[in-house]
Amino acid sequence: MTATAGSGTRPGSGHPPAAGTRRRRPGLALAGAGLALVAALLVGVWVGALPLAPGAVVATLLDRLLGPLGVDVPGGLSGTEEAVLLQLRLPRVLLAALIGAGLAIAGAAYQGVFRNPLADPYLLGAAAGAGLGATLAIAYSPVQSLGPIGIVPLAAFAGALIGVGSALALGTLAGGSHSPTLLLAGIAVAAFLAAAQTLVQQQNTDDLREIYGWLLGQLGKAQWSDIVVVLPYLGAACIVLLLCGRALDVLAVGDDEAASLGVHPGRLRLLVIVAASLATAAAVAVSGLIGFVGLVVPHIARRFVGGSNSRVLPLSLLIGGAFLVLTDVVARVILAPAELPIGVVTAFIGAPFFAGLLWVGARR
Amino acid sequence: MRGRAAGEPVPRPDSGARLEVLGLTAGYGRTRVLDAVRLTVEPGGWLAIIGPNGSGKSTLLRSVLGFHPHEGLVRVDGVPTAGMPRRDRARCLAYAPQTPVLPEGVTTRDYVGLGRTPHRPLLAAPRGVDRQVVEDVMARLELDLLAERLLATLSGGEQQRAVLARALAQQPRVLLLDEPTAALDLGHAQQVLDLVDRLRRQDGLTVLSTLHDLTLAGQYADRLALLSEGRVVSEGTPAEVITSAALQTHYGARAEVVHGPSGPAVLPVRAVD
Secondary structure, three states, X not given: OOOOOOXXXXXXXXXXXXXXXXXXXXXXXXXXXXXXXXXXXXXXXXXXXXXXXXXXXXXXXXXXXXXXXXXOOOOOOOHHHHHHHHHHHHHHHHHHHHHHHHHHHHXXXXXXXXXXXXXXXXXXXXXXXXXXXXXXXXXXOOOOEEOOEEHHHHHHHHHHHHHHHHHHHHHHHHHOOOHHHHHHHHHHHHHHHHHHHHHHHHHOHHHHHHHHHHHOOOOOOOOHHHHHHHHHHHHHHHXXXXXXXHHHHHHOOOHHHHXXXXXXXXXXXXXXXXXXHXXXXXXXXXXXXXXXXXXXXXXXXXXXXXXXXXXXXXXXXXXXXXXXXHHHXXXXXXXXXXXXXXXXXXXXXXXXXXXXXXXHHHHO | OOOOOOOOOOOOOOOOOOEEEEEEEEEEOOEEEEEEEEEEEOOOOEEEEEOOOOOOHHHHHHHHOOOOOEEEEEEEOOEXXXXXXXXXXXXXXXXXXXXXXXOOOOEHHHHHHHHHHHHOOOOOOOOHHHHHHHHHHHHHOOOHHHOOOEHHHXXXXXXXXXXXXXXXXXXXXXXXXXXXXXXXXXXXXXXXXXXXXXXXXXXXXXXXXXXXXXXXXXXXXXXXXXXXOOEEEEEEOHHHHOOHHHHHHHHOOXXXXXXXXXXXXXXXXXXXX
C-alpha cells in the first residue's frame, strides 16, 4: 500500500503506446491554483452575514494598501462595513488560507517522506498531542492566556510537538529512521495520547462542549493576533518544505538509491518531518483539528502535475489555501447566522469533490 | 578528483577507475556475512560476483557503496571512499539495485534526471548541462521516445534501461549492478547485458556486478569472483572459476561445464535414482 509499490522489473504487457503519456503543464497548474486562491480570498471577504459590495471591498483594500504611498482610492465601504471587513472577515479569510496551505503542504511532505499515499499531517501524533494539550488547558488551566497568546493554542502547540517528538524518539530507539518503524511508533504514541485525552475529557464533562468545539476545528474567533502568532512558524516551515521538494523526489527511489545519489536519507527525512510537524502544530494551535485537507489536497495536486514532489508541494500549498477559504465560506453561510464546525465541512465538501476527481480520472 | 574544463558544454563521462576492495568484513548483528573479501577491478574491467544464495553478494555491493557497516577498505583509483563526502562518492560510484523502487507518477525523463543529483546543489534546479546529459543518456539507451511516459507503464526491459540510464546520468567511473537481469527473460537479459558491455567498451567504465546466471556471467564479465560463505573462494577468468568441481562444492549442484566459443556454459544434470 505504498506509493512506490511499482516493482522494478515487472513486465508490463499490453499497454497501448500512449497509455502512460500525459501532457502536464506544471506552470499552468500553479498559475491556475494561484488565481483560484485569489478568487477564493475575494469570495471569502464578500460573502457573509453582512454582504459587502465586491467593488467597495476592493476599493477599501486598495485604499488601505496604497494609503501610505499617498494614493487615495475612492468608493470604499462605510465605517461599520469597513470594521467588519478589516477586523472580522479579513483576518478570518487570511487565517483560513494560511492553515489550509500549511496543512496541505505538510500532508504532501508526510506522504512524500513516508512514500505512503495514506499519510497525513496528524500521522505521527501531532493531532493526538494537540488534542490532549488543548483538553488539559480547557479543563485545568487557571488562566486564559499567557501574555498575548491564549493558553489553549499554546498547550495545543506544545502538545503537538511533544507528540511528534515522542514518536521520533521512540522510532529512533526502535530502529533508526527506517520509515515503517517510525510510522508504527507514531501510531503507538497517537493511541496513547488519544486515550489520555479521552480520560481527561471524561473526568471533566462540564467542559465537553468547549473541548468538542476545539476538536472539530474552528476559525470563527480568528483575529489578526492569531495570524501574527502562526505566521513565523508556518512561514518558516513552508519555505523549508518547498526547498526540500527536489530532495524528496530523490528519496522516492528508496533509501539505498538515494544514498547512492549523494543524499542522506535519514537526515533529510528528519528535516522534512520536523518542518511539516512545525507547520501542523502551528495550524492546529489556532484552528483546532481540521481534517481531510492534509490527506486529500496533495492527491488533488497529483492529479494535475503527477507524482514529482517538487511540483506537488507548491501546488498543494496553493490548493490547500483556496480549499479551506472556500470551505470556511460554506461553513458560515449554509446555516447562517449559525456556523458549522469547519472540520465537518471540509470532509462534507472534500470527499464528494475528491470522489468526482477519482471518477473523472478513471474515465480518462 | 574530476577534472572538467570550464565552459565545456557537455562533459563526457570520465573513463573508469580502478576499484579495490581490501579486507572487507561485514555482518548482520553477530552473524558474519563477509570475511576479509579482497577484490580488484581494473579500469574498464567487468568483474561479476557469483555465488550461491546467501553467500553475501548483495551485502558486498552494499558495503562497497558504504550503505552497510563494514571493516576494511574500498578505494577508487587509490582514494579511500570512507573519507569521501557522500556526494563525491556518488560521482564515482553509481548503483542499480536488484529491485529498484520506481516512484509513482514520475516520467522517465524526471527519473533519469535524478542521476544528476550529486552534480548540483541538492536544492537547486537542474541546469542546462544536467538536461543535456539526461537527453544524451536517454538517446544512447533508446529511451528518448519513452521520455514522457510514466515509469510504471514501461515494460520490464524498458524499466531496467531507465534504471541504467539514471545510473549513467550520474557520470560515474564505476557502475555497480546488483542482479541487473534478475526479473528479465533471456532475450531482455541479453539486451541489458549487451548494453552494459557496450557502455563499458565505449566509455571505459568499470563494472562490478552480481549475476546469478553463471552462463551469462561467464559470457559477459571478463573476470569472475566466486563468493561462498562470505569468502572469495576463487577468482579469475570465467573458464578458471566455473568448473563442475566448484559448482559441486559451493552450490551443491550437479552440473557439467561445456566450453563454448563465448565462454563456459553450465548444463545442469538431473539426478538418477
